[in-house]
Structure formats: structure tokens, C-alpha cells
Amino acid sequence: MSRERPIGDKRGGRRRALALALLPGLLVPLIAPPALAQEMPDPTPSEPAPARAPGPASASPSRVTEPATAGRARRPVFDAPTALRGSGAFSTAAPLGGDPAPAASGEEEPTVARLPRFRTAPSLPGSAAAQGTPARPSLLRLRAAPPRRLGSATRQITQMRTQQTVTDLRLTPVIQTPVSGVPLPAPILGFGLPNAAGLLLGTALRRPIPPDTAYAPLGIRLGTFTLLPAFTQSIGYDSNPDQIGSTRPRSSLALRSEAELALRSEWSASELTAEMRGSYLEYPQNPEASRPNAVGTARMRIDVDRDTRVDLETRFLLDSQRLGSPDLGAGGATTRPLFATYGATAGVQETFNRLQLSLRGSIDRSVFEDAQLGNGTTIIQSDRDANQYGMRLRAGYEISPAITPFVETFLDTRVYDTPVDQFGLRRDSDGIAFTAGAAVALNSTLTAEISGGLQHRSYVDRTLPDIDAPLINAALVWSVSPLTTVRFNQQTGVIETAVPGSSGAFTDAATLEVQHDLLRNLSITLGGAYLATNYDGVRIRERGYSATARFDYRFNRWLALRGSYIYSTLNSTIPLSTYEAHTVLLGVRVNP
Numbered sequence: 001m002s003r004e005r006p007i008g009d010k011r012g013g014r015r016r017a018l019a020l021a022l023l024p025g026l027l028v029p030l031i032a033p034p035a036l037a038q039e040m041p042d043p044t045p046s047e048p049a050p051a052r053a054p055g056p057a058s059a060s061p062s063r064v065t066e067p068a069t070a071g072r073a074r075r076p077v078f079d080a081p082t083a084l085r086g087s088g089a090f091s092t093a094a095p096l097g098g099d100p101a102p103a104a105s106g107e108e109e110p111t112v113a114r115l116p117r118f119r120t121a122p123s124l125p126g127s128a129a130a131q132g133t134p135a136r137p138s139l140l141r142l143r144a145a146p147p148r149r150l151g152s153a154t155r156q157i158t159q160m161r162t163q164q165t166v167t168d169l170r171l172t173p174v175i176q177t178p179v180s181g182v183p184l185p186a187p188i189l190g191f192g193l194p195n196a197a198g199l200l201l202g203t204a205l206r207r208p209i210p211p212d213t214a215y216a217p218l219g220i221r222l223g224t225f226t227l228l229p230a231f232t233q234s235i236g237y238d239s240n241p242d243q244i245g246s247t248r249p250r251s252s253l254a255l256r257s258e259a260e261l262a263l264r265s266e267w268s269a270s271e272l273t274a275e276m277r278g279s280y281l282e283y284p285q286n287p288e289a290s291r292p293n294a295v296g297t298a299r300m301r302i303d304v305d306r307d308t309r310v311d312l313e314t315r316f317l318l319d320s321q322r323l324g325s326p327d328l329g330a331g332g333a334t335t336r337p338l339f340a341t342y343g344a345t346a347g348v349q350e351t352f353n354r355l356q357l358s359l360r361g362s363i364d365r366s367v368f369e370d371a372q373l374g375n376g377t378t379i380i381q382s383d384r385d386a387n388q389y390g391m392r393l394r395a396g397y398e399i400s401p402a403i404t405p406f407v408e409t410f411l412d413t414r415v416y417d418t419p420v421d422q423f424g425l426r427r428d429s430d431g432i433a434f435t436a437g438a439a440v441a442l443n444s445t446l447t448a449e450i451s452g453g454l455q456h457r458s459y460v461d462r463t464l465p466d467i468d469a470p471l472i473n474a475a476l477v478w479s480v481s482p483l484t485t486v487r488f489n490q491q492t493g494v495i496e497t498a499v500p501g502s503s504g505a506f507t508d509a510a511t512l513e514v515q516h517d518l519l520r521n522l523s524i525t526l527g528g529a530y531l532a533t534n535y536d537g538v539r540i541r542e543r544g545y546s547a548t549a550r551f552d553y554r555f556n557r558w559l560a561l562r563g564s565y566i567y568s569t570l571n572s573t574i575p576l577s578t579y580e581a582h583t584v585l586l587g588v589r590v591n592p
Contacts, residue, residue, distance in 0.1 A: 215554040215557055216557065217230075217558065217591035220592070225264065225265055227262070228262035228264075229261050230590065231257075231589070231592075232257075232588070232590070233587055234254075234255070234258075234562070236253075236254040236256070236587075237251070237253060237254060237582075238251060238254045238582075239580075239582040239583070240579055240580065241254070241281075241289035242288075242322070242323050243579050243581060245576045246576075251285070253285060254585065255281070255283075256280070256587070257279060257282075258278070260275070260276065261274075261275070262275045263275070263298075270300070272298075272300045273299050273300075274296070274299070275298075276295075276296035277294065278293070279293050291320040291336050292318060292338070293318065295316070295318070297313065297315040298314045299312070300312040306351075307351040307352070308349070308351075309348070309349050310348050311346070311348070311349065312346055314343070314344045315344075316342035317340065317342070318340045319340075320337065320339070321338075321339060321371070322336065324574070324578075324579060326572075327497060327498045328379060334372055334374050335371070337381065339366065340366070341365065341367075342365055343362060343363055343388075344362070347359055354398045354399075355395070356395070356406075357393075357394070358393075359392070359393055360391070360392045360394075361389075361391050362388075362392070363389050363390075364390075365388075366384070366386055366387075366388075368382070380422060383417075383420075383498075384421075384498055385418070386416040386496065391412070392408065392409070392410045392411075393408070393409045394407070394408045394409075401441070402441055402442050403439075404438060405436070405437070406438065406451075407434075407435070408433075408434070408436070408437075410435075411432055413429070414428060416428055421498070425463065425464065426459070427460075427496070428460040429457050429458060429503075431494070433453060433471055434453045434454055435452060435453030435471055436453060437451025437452065437473075445478065446477075447476070448477070448478075449475050450475075451474075452470070454468065454469075454471060455467075455471050465537060467504055469494055471492055472490065472492050473490060473492065474488065474490040475489050483516055483517045484514070484515070485514070485515050486512075486513070487512070487515075488510070488511070489510065490508075490510040491509055492506070492509075493507055494506055495507050499535055501537050502536055502540070503536045504536055505536065506534045506536065509530065511527065512527060512528050513527040521554040522552070522553050522554075524550070525550040525552075526549055527547070527548040527550075528546065529544075529546040530545055531543070531544035531570075532544075540572070542570060542571070542573075542577065543571045544568070544569065545568070545569055548564060548566050549564065549565045550565075558591045559591075560589040560591075561586075562587050563584075563585065563586045564583075564584070565582075565583070566584075567581070567582055567583075568583075
């Protein structure tokens with residue numbers, strides 16, 4: 001006979017009544033979500049608070065605060081999920097409407113309030129959050145919330161794409177002839193060696209490879225500008241300072257003093273940059289070969305709006321002619337005469353979605369110093385002084401962020417101060433050129449611009465035949481690795497000449513430079529250059545080559561040691577124009 005418990009047992013009734021009484025209190029922490037770390041603003045009169053569903057959950061607030069104490073602000077207290085209690089990541093659950101339980105060690109344990117702030121995602125129509133019961137945020141969202149976004153997310157990207165500075169390498173003076181010898185890579189120009197073709201290539205003032213930030217100069221702050229001055233003193237040896245063909249060239253000790261000044265703006269919009277460099281080469285054993293060298297440029301970009309910008313540029317170059325230049329009678333002069341070019345460019349660029357249109361105008365002037373011959377006579381070169389006026393129209397279409405094809409038209413005219421030169425020729429001329437190419441930018445590791453086309457130049461004097469020549473231009477910067485960078489420049493053009501019977505000279509020059517950082521403060525640079533000059537109408541051909549090796553060792557931010565070796569040679573159909581030279585320089589560079 002089985003014994004059954006009476007239905008009205010007092011002990012069982014007490015247990016059931018106690019369970020029913022505690023059930024709402026146990027369900028509240030499971031149903032109600034923990035309060036957010038960032039307090040939500042109180043609803044305004046225009047935005048009434050959402051209605052809460054009736055039941056026990058509505059009776060317990062989702063955010064409980066500590067009572068304010070003296071010298072201590074009220075902060076939110078959070079009730080952690082049941083699965084996380086006892087893990088030490090959250091504080092012990094506080095009774096509803098009461099203070100939280102203190103930690104056993106007497107110190108306050110970290111709470112959810114110490115986690116990064118976050119914003120909840122907008123609730124979807126028909127979801128539990130939209131109906132008054134917000135969903136519980138996950139643990140990953142509580143512990144690794146994204147930072148708050150400030151400003152427009154696309155403003156900086158759009159500004160970089162539409163307002164970046166694009167320097168046209170061919171808006172440089174092309175009146176002067178490559179009379180200073182074979183072109184050298186740009187870092188060698190810092191040693192004060194003459195390099196007139198460097199400006200023609202557009203590489204004379206290009207920004208050098210930035211050094212390690214630990215050794216980069218800090219500069220001098222002047223308002224919203226940063227000045228970067230530098231001074232270099234070098235000593236070395238030159239086997240042929242005159243750069244002239246001779247059985248016994250007059251070698252000499254080489255002393256070079258150089259000063260530099262770079263300027264850059266610190267503006268949120270627009271930009272102003274400038275760089276100037278001047279040096280003097282002195283040869284104690286060959287004083288006639290001593291000469292100055294200076295080069296400078298300043299560029300300003302004015303951001304009118306997101307799609308329109310104005311570009312301004314000024315430039316100058318001071319250099320000397322080599323004694324073996326055909327324009328000086330191939331070795332008849334005893335001293336190296338100076339020449340200078342200076343000019344300015346102004347242009348505007350407009351962007352229509354993917355289409356980019358730019359129009360630029362330029363003016364350049366070239367002046368030459370008279371040369372002294374060995375017999376005491378003077379070669380008058382003032383009839384070579386001229387002005388060049390040019391206009392360039394360019395249209396590009398961005399088919400992808402990496403490739404932008406373009407077409408370009410360039411018109412220019414060259415007007416001499418003296419209508420008729422000393423040989424009875426009128427050398428004023430007009431030129432037109434058409435090119436097509438593409439600008440390439442691949443993941444910030446490869447930046448290149450390659451173009452090709454045709455050019456035509458006609459002269460006022462009927463005895464000077466017109467010149468038709470191809471145009472091939474290229475500029476490339478390739479970051480092979482964080483430690484290795486390759487730079488390549490190639491430029492063609494028709495330049496002026498004073499050789500009787502020649503309309504002009506077609507010049508093709510290219511430079512290649514490879515820099516590798518062996519250490520954070522030690523880098524080596526290897527480079528080579530090629531020069532080809534063909535004088536139209538006469539049988540004068542020149543081919544030149546150069547090779548360079550350089551190292552830079554930086555002791556700290558303001559002191560560095562530099563050394564270089566340069567080999568250059570030029571082969572010409574004129575015997576006295578052919579030369580070969582070796583140059584070694586070692587110097588100390590100071591950045592105040």
C-alpha cells in the first residue's frame with residue numbers, strides 16, 4: 001500500500017509559495033539587458049520615451065546609479081550577465097534599487113563602466129529593441145568597442161585624390177643647352193657639381209628619399225611654416241675640372257661649400273613649398289675652373305574648393321658652360337662662362353567626377369655671360385638671351401584609382417632679344433607638341449608617368465630647316481621594399497644652340513638611381529646617367545655616360561657624413577669636346 005503525500009502539506013506549500021515569490025527577481029537579471037557604458041540622453045519633449053511592456057521587467061530600471069557621496073560623482077552601476085558572475089570581470093550584482101556589494105578585498109573591482117564607450121546599432125522595425133526590449137550586447141562588443149568617429153570619413157580621402165600636388169616635369173626651362181656635361185642623379189647635385197641637364201630632366205629639385213624619422217631634422221618653426229636649413233663642407237679631388245679633352249688635363253684639389261634652405265607650410269588646406277641650394281666649387285691648382293652653382297624652386301597650391309585648384313611655381317638655375325661645348329668653339333675659351341635661367345608657371349586644374357582638365361601657362365628667360373678666349377678676344381653671347389612663352393592643355397580620365405590615361409598639347413614660342421645673331425640668323429621659333437600617356441599609382445609602392453608623342457618646331461629664318469622629333473618622357477619611383485627605392489627619369493626635347501648652320505639640338509637624357517638603407521642611419525646610393533645630343537644640320541654628335549656611388553652616415557639629427565665617387569665621360573665628333581673625369585668628395589653636413 002503506497003503512501004501519498006497529502007495535497008495540503010504545509011511544507012510543500014511553503015516551498016511552492018517561496019519559489020513563486022522569488023521567480024520575478026531571478027528573471028529580471030536574465031531578461032533585462034545590462035546598462036550601456038555611455039549614458040543615453042533623456043528623451044526630449046519632441047521625442048517621447050518609448051513605452052515599456054508591462055510586467056516585472058518594466059518595474060526594474062535598466063540603469064542603476066550609486067547614491068552621490070561627498071566629493072564623488074554619481075556613476076552608473078551595471079549588472080553583469082549571469083554567465084560572467086564570479087569571473088572578476090564585472091562587479092557583484094547589486095540588489096534592485098540598492099548599492100552594489102563591496103569587493104571582498106576592500107578594493108573596487110573593475111566594472112563594465114571602465115570599458116570603452118560604444119554606440120548601439122539602430123534597431124530594426126519589428127525587432128525586440130524596437131518593441132521596448134533592447135537586445136543584450138555581446139561580450140566582444142562590450143570589451144572591444146570601436147572608437148567614436150569624428151568628422152567626415154571621406155573628406156580626407158577626397159582631398160588627397162582631388163587636391164594632391166602633381167608636378168609637371170616638363171614645365172621647366174628648355175632654352176639652355178646641356179653645356180655642363182653629362183647629367184647626374186639628383187643627390188649628386190647636392191655636392192655642387194654642375195648639372196644643367198638636371199633641371200631639364202626635372203630631377204634637380206625633386207624631393208629626396210626621406211631618412212629615418214629618428215634621424216630626420218626637426219627644422220625651425222616660424223609661424224605656420226617649417227624651415228629646414230643645412231650647410232655642407234666637402235673636400236676632394238677632381239681629375240678634370242675643366243671637362244675638356246686634353247692629353248694632360250689640369251687636375252686639382254676640390255673644395256666645395258654649400259648652403260641649403262627648404263620651406264614647407266603647415267596648413268590644413270593649400271600648400272606652399274620651396275627649396276633653394278647654392279654652392280661654390282674651388283680648385284686651388286686650377287683657379288680658372290672655380291665656379292658657382294645655384295638652383296631653386298617654389299610651388300604653391302591653392303585649394304579653391306574640392307574640385308578646383310590653382311598651381312603657382314617659380315624657379316631659377318645658375319650654372320656654367322663647359323669649355324668643350326660646341327657653342328663656345330670647342331675649347332677656345334679659357335674660363336667657364338656663366339648662364340642663368342629663371343621663370344614662372346601659373347595654372348588651374350578642374351575635376352569633373354573622373355575627368356581632369358588642366359591649363360597652365362609658363363614664361364622662362366635665359367641669359368648668357370660672354371666668354372674669354374686664350375688670345376684675349378671675347379665671344380659675345382648676349383645674342384643668345386631669349387624668352388620662352390608656353391601654354392599646356394592636359395585632359396585625363398581616371399579609369400581606376402591606379403591608372404589615369406591623359407592626352408596633352410603644348411604650344412610655345414621663343415623670342416630672342418637680338419632679332420639677328422652675330423652669324424646673321426633669325427632664331428625666333430614656334431613649337432607644338434602632342435603627347436599621350438598614363439599616370440600609374442599602385443599601392444603607394446609604384447608611381448610613374450609615361451608619355452610619348454611628336455613635336456614640331458619651325459624657325460623664322462628660312463635657311464634654318466624645321467625640326468620634327470619624337471617625344472618620350474618617363475618618371476618613375478618604385479619602392480621595392482621599405483629599405484630599397486628605385487628612381488628613373490627620362491626626358492627628350494629640342495633645345496637651342498648657337499652653332500652656325502644648326503637649327504637646334506635634339507637631346508635625350510635619362511638618369512637611374514637606386515638607394516638602399518643598410519642601417520637606420522647608413523644608406524648607399526648607386527646611379528647612372530645617359531646623354532645623347534644630335535645637332536640638326538651639322539655633323540656634331542655627342543654621347544655621354546656617368547656613374548655615381550654615394551654613402552650617407554647620420555650620427556644624429558643634425559650631423560651627417562657624406563662621401564661620393566663620380567665617373568663621367570663624353571664622346572663627341574669634335575675631338576676637344578671629348579673628355580673623361582673622376583671626382584671624389586668627402587664632406588660633413590650640418591642641419592641646425
